[in-house]
Amino acid sequence: MAGKPLEGRIALVTGASRGIGAATASELAEAGAHVVLAARKAKDLEAVEEAIHEAGGTATIAPLDLTESDSIARLAAAVTERWDKLDVLVINAAMLPSLTPVTQIDPKQFNQVLTLNVLATQALLAAFDPLLKRSARGRVIGLTSSVGAEPRAYWGAYGASKAAFDNLLASYAQEVEGISGTRVAIVDPGATRTQMRARAYPGEDPATVKPPERVAERIVALLTENSPICPASAWGSVSFDRDAR
Numbered sequence: 001m002a003g004k005p006l007e008g009r010i011a012l013v014t015g016a017s018r019g020i021g022a023a024t025a026s027e028l029a030e031a032g033a034h035v036v037l038a039a040r041k042a043k044d045l046e047a048v049e050e051a052i053h054e055a056g057g058t059a060t061i062a063p064l065d066l067t068e069s070d071s072i073a074r075l076a077a078a079v080t081e082r083w084d085k086l087d088v089l090v091i092n093a094a095m096l097p098s099l100t101p102v103t104q105i106d107p108k109q110f111n112q113v114l115t116l117n118v119l120a121t122q123a124l125l126a127a128f129d130p131l132l133k134r135s136a137r138g139r140v141i142g143l144t145s146s147v148g149a150e151p152r153a154y155w156g157a158y159g160a161s162k163a164a165f166d167n168l169l170a171s172y173a174q175e176v177e178g179i180s181g182t183r184v185a186i187v188d189p190g191a192t193r194t195q196m197r198a199r200a201y202p203g204e205d206p207a208t209v210k211p212p213e214r215v216a217e218r219i220v221a222l223l224t225e226n227s228p229i230c231p232a233s234a235w236g237s238v239s240f241d242r243d244a245r
Contacts, residue, residue, distance in 0.1 A: 003032075004031060004032030005031055005032065005223075005224045006028060006031040006032040006033040006087075006088075006220075006223060006224075007032035007033075008032070009032070009033045009034070009087035009088060009135075010033065010034050010036070010079070010083045010085060010086055010087050010088070011025075011028045011033040011034070011035045011036065011086075011087060011088035011089075011090065012035075012036040012038060012062075012075075012079065012086060012088070012089050012090065012128070013025045013028070013035060013036070013037060013038065013090040013092060014038045014039070014066060014090065014091055014092050014093035014124070015038075015039055015092040015093030015094065016035075016037035016038055016039050016045065016048060016092070017037070017039035017040070017041055017044035017045050017047075017048060018039075018044060018048075018194075018195065019192075019194035019195060019196070019212050020092055020143060020189060020192060020194060020212040020215050020216065021039070021090070021092040021093065022048045022212070023211075023212035023213045023215065023216035024090055024092065024212075024215070024216040024219050024220070025037055025048060025052065025059065026048070026051060026052055026055070026057070026216065027213070027216040027217060027219070027220045028088065028090075028220055028223075029052040029055070029057025029058065029059055030055060030056075030057055031220050031223075031224070032057075033087070033088065034058045034059065034060070035052065035057070035058070035059045035060075036059070036060050036061075036062050036075075036079065037049060037059055037060065037061045037062060038062045038063075038064060038066070038075065038093070039063065039064075039093065040063065040064070040065050041063065042061065042063040045061040045062075045063055046061060048061075049061050062075055062078070066093055066116060066120040066123075066124075067112070067115045067116050067119075067120060072120065072123045072124055072127050073123075073127055075127070076127035076128055076131065079128075079131060080131060083131075084131070084134065085131050085132075085134040085135050086128050086131035086132050086134075086135060086138065087132075087135040087136075087137070087138060087139065088138075088139045088140075088141070088223060089124065089128055089132060089138075089139070089140045089141070090140075090141045090143070090219065091121055091124055091140070091141070091142045091143065091169075092143045093116065093120070094116065094117050094143070094161075094162075094196070095112060095113050095116045095117060096113075096158055096196045096199060096200060097109045097110065097112070097113045097157045097158060098157075099154040099155060099158075099200065100154060100156075100157070101153075101154060101156075102156040102157075105156065105157045109157070110157050113157055113158065113161050114160075114161055114164075117158075117161035117162065117164075117165055118161050118164045118165055118168070121142070121165055121168055121169070122168055125140070125168070125169075125172050129176070129182075132176075132180075132182045133176075133180045133181075133182060135181070135182075136181060137181045137182075137183070138180070138181060138182035138183070139182070139183055139184075139185070139222075139223055140169070140172070140173075140182065140183070140184045140185070141184075141185045141186075141187055141219055141222065142165065142166075142169045142184070142185070142186050142187065143187055143188075143189060144162050144165060144166055144186050144187065144188050145158070145159070145162045145188060146188055146190070147159035147162060148161075148162030148163040148165065148166050149163065149166065166186055169184055169186050170184075170186065172184060185222055187215075187218075187219060187222075189215040190210075191209040191210065192209060192210055192211070192212055192214075192215055193206045193209050193210065193211045193212060194212060197209065
């Protein structure tokens, strides 16, 4: 068990096909968890699943679009039928819209951002809350951005969605703290080498920012008691650095 601290736990990671999501899924599997990989593209999920299996871990793919009306409910039903619990929920999937002045935000794109970054988050919490409560120590980790708390020019659409995201998670954390073992961490990964980061900073040298694997290590450390990196007392709001994701 020393080498597999999450042995026997079921983890769900959204946005698991690449970047921080894929790295976190792999790290969770290495720690012993069975990981449910959720994202839109089955082919990309299969590649992550194969890498996990080759490394000796276990995973199940769940191709779905979180913005579809009944997709989250169907996923929750499938997890309930197979495992009847969920130990870890990592809410990582997010959309970065075009960076524009507030007065030029595209309404259609803004609606897509709010649907994925906010409405899907509430739907995930609602659908999986019963399964998290059936776990001895359910854990929810939400990946945020500094622009949710610190407004920045041209980041208004994304920042607004992350401010709402943070509020939903923080409210849920207070609601469940006294009635269950479920705990919530809002994690700001900071500058990380992802496709989203490359879109936001096209002129940046990727080698100058940390790889997603480092964020994944910190996330999994949050789930490990007495971790020297992120002890259990760190549950709440965790920021790795101050730059936008």
